[in-house]
Amino acid sequence: MKILLSKISLALVLFSSLSCDVNRIPETEITDPAFWKSESDLKSAANYLYTFLPGFNLNEVWSDNAYGTSANPISDGSRLAPSTAADYATPYQLIRAANNILEKAPNAFVTDAIRNRYMAEARFFRAFAYVQLVQKYGNVPLILKTLQENSPELSQAAASRQEIINQIYEDLDFAAANLPTPAGLGGADYGRISNTAALALKARIALFEGTRAKFHNDGDPAKHLSIALNAAKTVMDSKQHSLFANYENLFQYAGEGPQNKENILVKQYGTDPANIVLNHNFSENLYTGGANPTKSLVDSYLMKDGLPITKSPLYKTPVKSTDVFQNRDERLAATVFKQGDPYNTGAKFTTPMNYHKTGFGPKKYFNATDFTTRRALLDLVLLRYAEVLLTYAEATFELNNSISDADLDMSLNLLRQRGKIAPLSNTFVQANGLDMREEIRRERRVELALENLRYWDLIRWKTAETELPKAVLGNYFFAEEFGRQTPVVVNAEGFIVTQDASFRRFDPAKDYLWPFPVNDLGLNSALKQNPGW
Amino acid sequence: MMKIFTPFHFKWKQALLFLVAWCYGIAALAQQAQNLSGKVYGESATGLPGVTVLIKGTNTGTATDTEGNYNLAMPVGSNTLVVSFIGYQTQEIPINNRNSITITLAPDAKSLNEVVVVGYGTQKKENLTGAVSTIKSEDIESRPVSSVALALQGLAPGLSVTRSTGQPGSEGIGIQIRGATSANGNVDPLVVLDGVASPGTTLQTLNPNDIESITVLKDAAAAAIYGAQAAGGVILVTTKKGKSGKTTFEYSSIVGTDWALNVPERMETWEELEYNNLARVNSGAAAAHSAERIQILKEGTIEYRINPNDTTRYEYFSRKSIVDQLIRKNSLMQTHNISARGGSDKINYLISLGYYGKQGVFKVGPDRNDRYNARLNLGTQLTKHLSLDSRLTYTLQKQESASKDVNGTGLLLYNLYRYSSFNPIFTPEGRYNTTLAATAYAELEAGGYNNYNRNLLDGVFTARLANLVKGLEIRGVYGVQYWQGDRDLFRKTVQRWYRTAPGDVINTPNSYSVSNDLTQNNNVQFLADYNFALGEKHHFHVLGGYQWEDGRYENTSAGVTALITNELPSLELGNETTKTNSQDINTYAFQSYFGRFNYNYSDKYLLEATLRLDESSRLAPGLRTKTFPSLSASWNIHRESWFTLPVISELKVRGSWGSLGAAQGIGLYDYLPLLTRNSNLVLGSPEVKATYIAQTDVPSAELSWETIQTSNGGLDIGLFDNKLQGSFDYYIKYNRNMLTRIQLASTFGASAPMINNGELKSWGWETELRYQDKIGDNFLFSVAANVSDNQNELIEFSGRKLISSGTVGTLEGYPLNSIWGYRTAGYFQTAEEVKASPFQDSRTGAGDVKYQDLNNDDRITVGTGTLENPGDLVYLGTTQPRYLFGINLSTQWKNIDFTAFFQGVGKRNFMPARQSLDANIASYYQALAIHRDYWTPENPNALFPRPFVNASHNYLPSDQWILNAKYIRLKNLQVGYTLPQHLSNKVKLARARIYFTGQDLFTLSGLGKFQGYYDPEQRDGVSADYPFFGTAAMGLNLTF
Secondary structure: OHHHHHHHHHHHHHHHOOOOOOOOOOOOOOEHHHOOOOHHHHHHHHHHHHOOOOOOOOHHHHOOOEEOOOOOHHHHOOOOOOOOOHHHHHHHHHHHHHHHHHHHHHHOOOOHHHHHHHHHHHHHHHHHHHHHHHHHHOOOOOOOOOOOOOOHHHHOOOOOHHHHHHHHHHHHHHHHHHOOOHHHHOOOOOOOOOHHHHHHHHHHHHHHHHHHHHHOOOOOHHHHHHHHHHHHHHHHHOOOOOOOOOOHHHHOHHHOOOOOOOEEEEEOOOOOOOOOOOOEOHHHHHHOOOOEEOHHHHHOOOEOOOOOOOOOOOOOOOOOHHHHHOOEOHHHHHHEOOOOOEEEOOEEOOOOOOOOOOOOOEOOOOOHHHHHHOOEOOOEEEEEHHHHHHHHHHHHHHHHOOOOHHHHHHOHHHHHHHOOOOOOOHHHHHHOOOOHHHHHHHHHHHHOOOOOOHHHHHHHHOOHHHHOOOOEEEEEOOHHHHOOOOOOOEOOOOEEEEEOHHHOOOOOOOOOOOOOOHHHHHHOOOOOOOOOO | OHHHHHHHOOOHHHHHHHHHHHHHHHHHOOOOEEEEEEEEEOOOOOEOOOOEEEEOOOOOEEEOOOOOEEEEEEEOOOOEEEEEOOOEOOEEEEOOOOOEOOEEOOEOOOHHHOEEEEOOEEEEHHHOOOOEEEEEHHHHOOOOOOOHHHHOOOOOOOEEEEOOOOOOOOOOOEEEEOOOOOOOOOOOOEEEEOOEEEOOOHHHHOOHHHEEEEEEEOOHHHHHHHHHHOOOOEEEEEEOOOOOEEEEEEEEEEEEEEEEOOOOOEOOHHHHHHHHHHHHHHOOOOOOOOHHHHHHHHHOOOOEEEOOOOOOOEEEOOOOOHHHHHEOOOEEEEEEEEEEEEEOOOEEEEEEEEEEEEEOOEOOOOOEEEEEEEEEEEEEEOOOOEEEEEEEEEEEEEEEEOOOOOOOOOOHHHHHHHEOOOOOOEOOOOOEEOOHHHHHHHHHHHOEEEEEEEEEEEEEEEEEEEOOOOOEEEEEEEEEEEEEEEEEEEEOOEEEEOOOOEEEEEOOOOEEEEEEEEEEEEEEEEEEEEEEEEOOOEEEEEEEEEEEEEEEEEEEEEEEEOOOOOOOOOHHHOOHHHOEEEEEEEEEEEEEEEEEEEEEEOOOEEEEEEEEEEEEOOOOOOOOEEEEEEEEEEEEHHHOOOOOOOOEEEEEEEEEEEEEEEOOOOOOOOOOOEOEEEEEEEEOOOOEEEEEEEOOEOOOOOOOOEEEEEEEEEEEEEEOOOOEEEEEEEEEEEEEEEEEEOOOOHHHOOEOOEEEEEEEEEEEEEEEEEEEEEEOOOEEEEEEEEEEEEEEEEEEOOOOOEOOOEEEOOOOOOOOOEEEEEOEEEEOOOHHHHHHOOEOOOOOOOOOEEEOOOOOOOEOOOOOOEOOOOOOOEEEEEOOOEEEEEEEEEEEEOOEEEEEEEEEEEEOEEOOOHHHHOOOOOOOEOOEHHHHOEOEOOEOOOOEOOOOOOOHHHOOOEOOOOEEOOEEEEEEEEEEEEOOHHHHHHOOOOEEEEEEEEEEEEEEEOOHHHEOOEOOOOOOOOOOOOOOEEEEEEEEEEEO
16 A cells, blocks of 8 residues: 555656647748848749739729729719728738838848849839829828837828828839849849839829829929929830830730830739639620720720811711721720620620620720630730820920920820821811810820729819719610610710719819728828818 | 657656556456346336446446346445436445345436536536536437537527528537627637547537537636636537446437528519619619510510520520529438447447438539448446546548539529529520529539548547545546548539530639648546545545647648549649649647645535646747636535425525636737748749748737636526426626737738737626426426526727727627617608708619718718717617527427427627628629519608619618517427337337427517528628528437
8 A cells, every 4th residue: 555655646746747848830831030031032022012013903984984884983973981991001011011121131141233123122112002092092101111019100190292202203213223124124034123114103103293283283293294204204215115016916915025015014914724823804894894985985086087086077977886986096996896896706796785884895905715714814014105105295295385296206196106097296286276285185095095094194184073073975876786685875966875974973172082991090090081081 | 658649749757657557457457246136116117227336436337228127247345336317316225245136216306416527527416616507418319400519509508509501511600608708709619528628610520319418617617627728618528438238229310301491582584674674774874674575574485586686696585493493492311320338347338320411402513411420439447446438439521512602792692592594594405504693503513513521530548547545536538639631622614605606614724622631639638536525524526637738730732723624633634834732730739737626515515616727839938828717616505404495495506706718819820920922923924923922910929818707606496396496697707818909000001910908898697497397197398498698898909999880890898799880761752852861872862771860960971980970870789699598398298209499599680791682782683582672652661772783872781781680499399209118129129219300490580571581590791691491300219
């Protein structure tokens, strides 16, 4: 018994001294301190920024260029301030990721050139995020470092528009100075940011600011317009870019890759339908009426003689839908579907009125193969040379209130040439009673139709208040072709009425800026809601 | 042995301990035994089967066979026999060297004497100090349900079981004990199977027939022995074990039919097109469906014709219901079980095999769940002191489902219910039609499958060394779960057709992926129990224990796309460049020391204290350890000599306080700055996949346990010789260092870290009443009812005071999941009324919902979304169920038994998803039959507003759409007939019972006109979820 007891007490002693190691470490993930060492680390970190490049979207319906299958609250003025908004939150995620690289890259074991290159990419993306923010919200908080949960910056007031724009310029200047040229990128790095991408983005935002300052009478138009002009000119002088010969193919697989010198920045989706890394469904979205061109857009396309339909002797009132394309700017047929176009394996296009509400089908970026497989892989062009040329022309005109024929010929007329319409000149304008500003704007609208820029043009020109409240009209109603299966409303002139003017509004006192998400106002009392919301 | 321990970094001393125990066992084996036999009678002249006959102070014992006979080998020196059976008074009989003893047991209504399983041990029910509910095997038997979890609905007060869908194998089961514990999501109860912690899904894979009893530990006093894992309460499941005596075989089966309970009715095709046209016109668009199409559909004269505008296509006028073509009216369910139980004085065993199978609701394609259970429970008395209990179970579960998700807006069922069906599923040639409505059918029939097979092996091995020293028992427990799962996901391409030309292809390119997961949990416990007394009245019990838990989950998956064939899914047959693989490993470890002290003064005053120290790998070093104490006491007033009220047979008060832990919301490695890697990015020319690495979460370095302090007061009462029993409990729980994700402005740019600074108060009560009696000799009846309630208030949560319309999960000063919405005043009846009212929405017109401008700012807004300025939003209740109840009526008359079990919820609100309420969220989605009741000037108080495409302005969260989900449901109904003994004996059966059993047969709810369209058990934000089932089945139980 005694031995027994001693053994039991031995067991109890052992028992009470049991102790094991409870440490467990992740086996399939790495931690931050082990990272940020090599060039490949910097590149992997920078790659994350590219995931923020916007993908295909139907935002053209915000403008007077397109109408979806149902009303759009931004376009018709029926929206309310949201409680949370990705439009506001996502750019700050990109800003944090960029700031993180800017803070950690200095400690990597790489040459200064390599370090600066990835820091330049980070600064490009930071500017890219602030461009989105400033266009929508105006004054926003300016965050230039990765914040901690107790950082005072979290409760800081919005920085002025001017501070943000200056930061954007500074970031883009650094990016332009430290990034390779498009040719210098080479094949393996195709798709990465080049110095001309930085300049093209700078030209875009500077034109936005310059014209906005001018037409909203807020700020210094000349300063920004000069910046836009110079940035555009630098891209033009770099000789890195030229127009792609075929406008329609610009938005097809034929226009992909470095051989197309017009593209400056592209969101890539890959090419192999059997090996899908990332895909979209934009062809399907277009076919099912995601963004149908409006009468307003189609009417803005010129006749071959360079005159608008209201002035050109070439224009005849159409009796069938294909007549609309007769003697028109060729870009119309590349942007809008024509009856009989191939659209599906072996099939000819007939307007599906249940989807194509306006009687016009969107064709830009529509691809028959993508549509058939429902796995679209076409790349999305985010910045292209044509826009740089248009920016050059517009900035020049708005800065001087005039533009020389030489300037027109080196910019805008290259696009008209591709569209196979007569060139624009000061004499042509005078001879035909046209307005130069209107023609420059028309050229921009036509060339960049359905590329998500029109809404911002209306905002900066302060024309949204006149254009957006108008009724949304479509094509002539060609009863024979469109069929009676889908009844439509037709006005006295015979046009399809897609949305009546009584359903549309735009309040200039509030709608030029977007509402901040209500949650953010609650979390940061220094942030004030935009006027009228 | 060594092999088992190597993975846990065990050292030689642990092995030695086992060796010590092992040696003593061998030494004790050599003892000599003598036989004792006899028969046990109850009230009648037939023997009582299943009675436990035990030699006092040992584990040697047996159970009587079907005739009531017992036979056991008596160790030398045995002098007293303990004979016990549920419902009878336990008797102690001196053996006095006899070899044969006949025993008659007296019935006992004092079931408080029963022994209940508690944490790391057992306790007499009468001596419990904590809040504990028990569920016996009878309560869950003969129920045509898919799992134990569902059978538990309504059985115990404070135990809430919810489900979200009826999809076989994916019922979305949630179990909560005593309501919310944390604002960071449901704190699941800890499930302990035969003494070893097991994943909660065990309650969905376990064979219900194998269960002996279930104990629910609700308050801190009962659960604190499980420390950091017990904040959500503990469910202890004990499986049946063998009984000494002749082998008893039992066969039981249920075969029945299920029918879907809430498949919405659709309109006629022409009706939905007319509705759709109206909606389009009202929303400022043109009608889409011509009068001719509608007329042809109404007449039903032609089903299709060649499209005059495009001769490669047909124009269809189908009137066939696509829902009826795909959804079954009735589906089959069945379960079969066979078991053998028996043993001798040294060995007892239970062997059981079970099968459960259920067909889903779809007529074509993969949609079913099958489960096979096998169990071997083996008890062996190795020596006088050492016994070994082994419980091994193997489960095979095979779930088959469609390759696409079924539940939710825009997914398979939603599309089936909502796409317009005048285009049929098949072309006249019998090919799949290129039309949205046919997608669900084609996806199911030909679009592949998502099959998940699981092989679950669970073992619990307990070595028990008893009475080496009087009153001391030492246990070593090893528990293991080795769970392996294989998922095969094959998305097959489906070609669809126009008239002559091929149309689109679904699932192109095809893809195939396999995913293997392996869960390995190991649990080692060393427990020592010591019982001693000081004098006659002071009884003490001390338990000390150590537990080690180690969990590892690994998932490896691989996939290919663009397979060369649609017929043979294989990783070998895909496009080389598309091959992907991935790996995921989760690990955790737990180490705990714990002890319990019980003091019992003459069974009158009872005191219990527990202490547990937990250490876990989930927390940062230095913050890993925490102690969880509890203290409880009870007073058996009826045992006082001065207590002489004859009506009251039992009266007990209880009180407890304790602290429990929850790791809710804590990830496995949250304290580390982890980087995520992904490669859904394309760069370069040629375009290739690019990899990126990012830190998307900011680490939460300071995390610690949430600790929940619970106080409980309870009262147990028995009246009229315990024919009427009742209990009542009241409790308050404070989660005082709850994890909160810091609320940060969007400018932070990442998901914010978490800290322990929140506070949640949760409180409630539970009551249970049971009356049983008999009228005459043949009519037995019992009525049992339980009701419980729980409420909570979020006191602090990182200053979260933001309101948005809809369900707000966390809002300080309010319950969790509070619903915020507008007040409505019916519909606008005229355009003038709209003009005269505060601005609502640019679309608003006559027939739209009229929201009330409560803050008189002439607009309907959410203000700043704060409590100070909520705009026009008001608090409209919570989604939390309250007043949960269960009512059981049970009678037996001669050989006929009848049980009706009702279950329900007294108060709950939820709002279905807008996409589910709105008739036309997009113009190509259609209205349902329920939408017929829409506003017109003649129908001013309709159920729905005027038809309008994408009418988000009409479906803002508001009192109009917050549904009252209180309900009472006939959960189970059983009518059985047991064959008289003489008849069953003729066919060599000990017992035979045939019965009808029905599940979810009848429901009354507060849903009003929405009943049948929604189910009161559905989730907040429901949209086209897989329907629940009602069941009617026949069952058979045979014992032989």
